[in-house]
Amino acid sequence: MSNRLGRLAPAVGALLVLAACGESADPREETDAAGGDDGGGSGDQVTLVMESWRNDDLAIWEDVILPAFHEQHPNIRVTFQPTAPDEYDAALDAKLSGGTAGDLITCRPFDVSLRLYEQGRLAPLTDLEGMDAFGDVARAAWSTDDGAEAFCVPMASVIHGFLYNTEAFDELGLAAPETEEQFHDLLGQIAADGSYAPLVMGTADQWEAATMGLQNIGPNYWNGEEGRQALIEGAERFDDEPYVAAFTELASWAEFLPSGYESLTYPDAQNMFTLGRGVVFPAGSWEIALFNEQADFEMGAFAPPLPEGQDTCYISDHTDIGVGMNAATEHPDEARAFLEWTTTAEFADLYANALPGFFPMSDHDVEVDDPLAQEFLSWRDRCESTIRNSYQILSRGEPNLENQLWDLSAQVVNGTVQPADAAAQAQSGLERWYEPQQ
Amino acid sequence: MTRPRTSALPEGIDTEATTASGPAVAAGPAARPRRRFRTHVVVFIAPAAAIYTIFMVYPLLDSLRLSLYAPRDGVHTFVGLDNFVHLLSDDLLSEAFWNAVWNNLVFFAVHFFVQNPIGLLLAALLAAPTLKGRGTYRTLLFIPTTLSVVIVGFIWQLIISPVWGFVDTPLLGQSSTALVTLALMSVWQYIGIPMILFYAVLISIPDELTEAATVDGAGGWTTFWRVKFPLILPTVGIVSVVTYVANMNAFDLIYTVKGALAGPDFASDIMGTLFFRTFFGFQLQQGSSTMGATVATMMFLLILAGVLLYFYGWQRRVESYEL
Numbered sequence: 001m002s003n004r005l006g007r008l009a010p011a012v013g014a015l016l017v018l019a020a021c022g023e024s025a026d027p028r029e030e031t032d033a034a035g036g037d038d039g040g041g042s043g044d045q046v047t048l049v050m051e052s053w054r055n056d057d058l059a060i061w062e063d064v065i066l067p068a069f070h071e072q073h074p075n076i077r078v079t080f081q082p083t084a085p086d087e088y089d090a091a092l093d094a095k096l097s098g099g100t101a102g103d104l105i106t107c108r109p110f111d112v113s114l115r116l117y118e119q120g121r122l123a124p125l126t127d128l129e130g131m132d133a134f135g136d137v138a139r140a141a142w143s144t145d146d147g148a149e150a151f152c153v154p155m156a157s158v159i160h161g162f163l164y165n166t167e168a169f170d171e172l173g174l175a176a177p178e179t180e181e182q183f184h185d186l187l188g189q190i191a192a193d194g195s196y197a198p199l200v201m202g203t204a205d206q207w208e209a210a211t212m213g214l215q216n217i218g219p220n221y222w223n224g225e226e227g228r229q230a231l232i233e234g235a236e237r238f239d240d241e242p243y244v245a246a247f248t249e250l251a252s253w254a255e256f257l258p259s260g261y262e263s264l265t266y267p268d269a270q271n272m273f274t275l276g277r278g279v280v281f282p283a284g285s286w287e288i289a290l291f292n293e294q295a296d297f298e299m300g301a302f303a304p305p306l307p308e309g310q311d312t313c314y315i316s317d318h319t320d321i322g323v324g325m326n327a328a329t330e331h332p333d334e335a336r337a338f339l340e341w342t343t344t345a346e347f348a349d350l351y352a353n354a355l356p357g358f359f360p361m362s363d364h365d366v367e368v369d370d371p372l373a374q375e376f377l378s379w380r381d382r383c384e385s386t387i388r389n390s391y392q393i394l395s396r397g398e399p400n401l402e403n404q405l406w407d408l409s410a411q412v413v414n415g416t417v418q419p420a421d422a423a424a425q426a427q428s429g430l431e432r433w434y435e436p437q438q
Numbered sequence: 439m440t441r442p443r444t445s446a447l448p449e450g451i452d453t454e455a456t457t458a459s460g461p462a463v464a465a466g467p468a469a470r471p472r473r474r475f476r477t478h479v480v481v482f483i484a485p486a487a488a489i490y491t492i493f494m495v496y497p498l499l500d501s502l503r504l505s506l507y508a509p510r511d512g513v514h515t516f517v518g519l520d521n522f523v524h525l526l527s528d529d530l531l532s533e534a535f536w537n538a539v540w541n542n543l544v545f546f547a548v549h550f551f552v553q554n555p556i557g558l559l560l561a562a563l564l565a566a567p568t569l570k571g572r573g574t575y576r577t578l579l580f581i582p583t584t585l586s587v588v589i590v591g592f593i594w595q596l597i598i599s600p601v602w603g604f605v606d607t608p609l610l611g612q613s614s615t616a617l618v619t620l621a622l623m624s625v626w627q628y629i630g631i632p633m634i635l636f637y638a639v640l641i642s643i644p645d646e647l648t649e650a651a652t653v654d655g656a657g658g659w660t661t662f663w664r665v666k667f668p669l670i671l672p673t674v675g676i677v678s679v680v681t682y683v684a685n686m687n688a689f690d691l692i693y694t695v696k697g698a699l700a701g702p703d704f705a706s707d708i709m710g711t712l713f714f715r716t717f718f719g720f721q722l723q724q725g726s727s728t729m730g731a732t733v734a735t736m737m738f739l740l741i742l743a744g745v746l747l748y749f750y751g752w753q754r755r756v757e758s759y760e761l
Contacts, residue, residue, distance in 0.1 A: 260600020
């Protein structure tokens with residue numbers, strides 16, 4: 001045995017030497033060369049590092065978005081440096097306090113970023129040129145509570161709705177539902193046919209039940225912004241009828257979910273849908289890019305169906321991503337130049353088309369080519385937009401409403417908590433620390 | 439004397455156990471004539487001691503210190519035991535904490551009552567003189583231990599998934615079954631550790647003893663329980679305490695499979711995941727390094743209590759035999 005290995009060793013060694021001599025195409029060498037050949041002026045070039053949690057978008061930033069910026073600003077080089085989404089906040093915190101964070105910071109909406117701003121980690125951007133391209137709702141996610149100071153440029157929002165498998169729809173002779181009654185009929189028909197799971201969602205990761213469930217259909221019940229503001233002001237309570245009704249509708253999904261949905265994770269659900277084993281997927285628009293790639297059937301989308309007696313439709317058009325500047329950056333001018341560029345129509349166009357499903361929030365007219373993304377975007381014209389009601393202010397205390405809604409929504413779907421109890425628990429959670437609700 | 443010599447031993451336990459075995463043993467080196475100070479001893483110990491101090495002792499002490507502070511107007515201020523009072527008296531926090539402690543004890547109990555007995559059984563079978571292909575079995579049984587937790591979590595999630603796997607019940611999705619299922623996944627992975635520790639002691643038992651027992655008319659069953667088991671009792675203790683320490687510190691598998699919220703409804707939340715959420719925050723929940731350090735200190739104290747209990751209640755009483 002050892003003898004045989006002994007004879008192999010020189011052969012392996014020779015192979016390694018050969019491999020090392022081969023012509024390698026190390027992408028890093030190319031970048032270096034490109035950097036060095038810029039008219040010999042590379043000495044003046046400033047490199048900016050951009051922190052982000054969107055590791056899925058690395059290629060798009062490197063290949064599409066950043067090259068466009070570099071062309072206009074040859075003296076600035078931006079590197080996109082993402083961290084895994086669930087580690088981003090903790091990692092960023094550590095890097096900022098350790099002084100090793102990048103120059104540009106991708107901003108989570110509301111309190112996470114507001115806290116960074118109040119600690120002096122994020123630079124104020126109120127007077128940034130181009131900020132007037134954004135409306136109040138877009139800026140709200142990255143402004144102080146009174147709206148006076150802004151600290152991140154709004155980059156993209158995501159819209160909730162339902163994706164469906166058009167082939168399965170055609171096969172079963174179904175049409176996209178407008179009302180909740182039609183929605184239930186449709187799910188019932190798919191269930192009766194038996195060859196597909198009617199609705200594909202799991203509760204194992206908890207957040208889908210809250211985000212793609214409750215926050216998806218909820219705005220129709222609490223009338224979008226009106227209800228969200230009323231909750232913040234204390235004029236409405238979480239155990240009021242609309243919230244109980246939203247939980248009740250969510251609970252009614254249980255019979256249409258795949259069997260064993262309690263242990264179905266988010267990736268499981270994504271795979272089930274794109275493999276064609278289910279028909280309707282409660283979704284966020286961010287799924288579009290990945291699903292386009294993975295599903296080999298045509299997809300359609302419909303907005304959250306209207307509850308009985310409701311005429312106006314409301315959608316969750318959630319401000320999700322912003323970009324700001326590290327207050328401790330050594331290159332504030334260059335960083336501002338980049339941020340100004342992100343407010344332009346050019347950026348909005350590049351971004352919206354490179355990442356279908358992430359919708360720019362600026363007022364520029366942007367043509368989105370992807371038909372699914374277009375469908376989502378079209379709801380902005382006929383429905384009222386709102387954001388998730390647990391994000392602004394209401395998750396500042398303990399218990400934190402967002403985390404509580406994850407737990408409660410998952411349990412409502414699992415059938416371990418009744419809708420009315422869930423609403424009551426969310427309310428008592430708020431009452432515990434939030435003065436306007438006490 | 440059959441004190442196990444294993445690398446899996448926490449350092450503290452090993453040294454203390456030696457001194458605790460009484461002056462009779464300790465008197466050995468002291469009785470020798472005095473020699474001049476041996477510099478090379480210091481040279482050899484220094485690197486390990488320095489690294490251990492910098493990366494283990496100092497952070498531990500500093501996190502104990504941090505638990506006595508709280509942010510007041512953005513500055514860490516000394517608050518004495520306030521954090522502990524808050525942790526144990528606040529209705530939300532104390533509920534989460536005791537839930538985590540209880541779940542942690544269940545997690546440990548599953549390992550103690552399933553992993554270690556099966557480990558012992560496998561070791562006894564492996565040590566059977568008539569067994570063929572021993573090396574193969576030993577390797578196969580030990581392989582899961584060397585796998586990454588992420589892989590183990592992923593494989594088992596697929597195996598017991600109602601969609602892709604063989605089990606129709608959503609074992610990981612029900613609060614009644616999630617924790618025990620996770621514990622059994624971990625048992626499957628780490629069964630090799632107690633097995634190999636027991637095995638090492640079992641094969642070191644001289645054949646004369648078992649032969650003598652056989653001559654006296656004892657069967658395999660009697661020989662094991664009357665001759666071998668008393669000889670491996672000290673190892674049973676060590677394995678138990680190592681299991682306790684490892685499980686009270688557990689985090690990775692549950693985080694990998696269930697995430698930091700350790701659902702459903704915190705049914706699989708253990709102290710490690712609670713610490714993670716408290717220290718780093720989660721989604722919109724803000725982290726608190728001082729409250730996190732308080733949870734970590736409580737973990738440390740619970741582990742310390744368990745180890746002391748083992749040490750005074752077992753290690754000093756159990757008889758070990760010179761072979």
